[in-house]
Amino acid sequence: MSNYLKPRMRIRAWTWGAKVEAIIKENITGYSLNLCSGRSGLGNIKIDLIIWRKDQPNYKHCNMLASGNEIPFDFSSFDTVICDPPYTKLNPPFIDEIVRVLKPQGKLIYYYPCLPYHKALGLNKLYVYPNQGAKYIRCLGIFI
Numbered sequence: 197m198s199n200y201l202k203p204r205m206r207i208r209a210w211t212w213g214a215k216v217e218a219i220i221k222e223n224i225t226g227y228s229l230n231l232c233s234g235r236s237g238l239g240n241i242k243i244d245l246i247i248w249r250k251d252q253p254n255y256k257h258c259n260m261l262a263s264g265n266e267i268p269f270d271f272s273s274f275d276t277v278i279c280d281p282p283y284t285k286l287n288p289p290f291i292d293e294i295v296r297v298l299k300p301q302g303k304l305i306y307y308y309p310c311l312p313y314h315k316a317l318g319l320n321k322l323y324v325y326p327n328q329g330a331k332y333i334r335c336l337g338i339f340i
Contacts, residue, residue, distance in 0.1 A: 212236070212280070212307070216307065216323075216325065216336060217236075217238070219323060219336060220238060220278060220305050220307070220336070221238060223276070223303065223305055223321075223338050224238065224239070224276045224278070224303075224305070225275050225276050225303060226274075226275025226276060226299075226302075227240050227273070227274055227275050227276075228240050228241070228274060228275060228276040228277070228278060229241045229242075229243065229267075229269070229273070229274045229276070229277045229278070229297065230242045230243070230258075230277075230278040230279075231243050231264065231267065231277060231278065231279045231281075231294065232244065232245055232264070232279055232280050232281045233257065233258045233278075234257070234280070235257045236257075236278075236280075237257075238278055239276075239278055241259050241260075241269075241274075242257065242258040242259050242260075243258055243259065243260055243261070243262045243267070244257075244258040244261055245261070245262070245263065245264055245281075264281070264290045264293065265289040265290055265293060266293065267293045267294070267296070267297050269297045270297070271296055271297065272297070272298070272299045272300065272302075273297045273299070274297055274298055274299060274302060275299055275302050275303065276302060276303045276304075276305065277294050277297065277298050277302070277303075277304050277305070278305045279294060279304065279305070279306050279307070279308075280306075280307040280308065281308055291312045291313075291314050292314070294312075295314050295316045295317065301340065302340075303320075303338060303339065303340055304317060304337075304338075304339040304340075305336070305337075305338055305339075306335075306336070306337045306339065307334060307335070307336045307337075308334065308335060309334055309335065310335065311335050311337045317339040317340075318339060318340055319337055319338075319339055320338045320339060320340045321337070321338040322335060322336070322337050322338075323335070323336040323337075324336075
């Protein structure tokens with residue numbers, strides 16, 4: 197497997213391989229939110245989930261900690277939302293919150309083994325990557 201497809205772990209936080217990060221970076225437009233940001237440097241605002249960071253109150257790689265079910269921004273705040281959620285079952289309020297803070301005609305960049313469905317989102321681009329050492333793939337979906 198090529199190096200650019202291999203995820204890198206750094207102190208309990210996920211970072212993308214170089215090729216995935218380049219695709220994400222080229223698809224970001226305007227004011228952006230990186231939800232579930234981990235140690236990623238992408239996005240104007242970086243939020244990591246409270247459930248994963250309770251033991252690290254001074255987590256330095258994000259702007260704030262928040263619940264994915266209650267994103268602390270107004271309706272239509274972001275042109276782009278980047279989301280690489282942890283491996284948990286995503287409930288509908290999580291996706292509804294992403295759509296709520298996304299501007300009309302905004303862009304969702306979503307990296308996960310399965311892609312979300314929401315009536316307000318249309319899939320624009322899809323990239324599929326094998327996940328090293330696992331029995332599933334990861335999908336990078338660009339929604340508009």
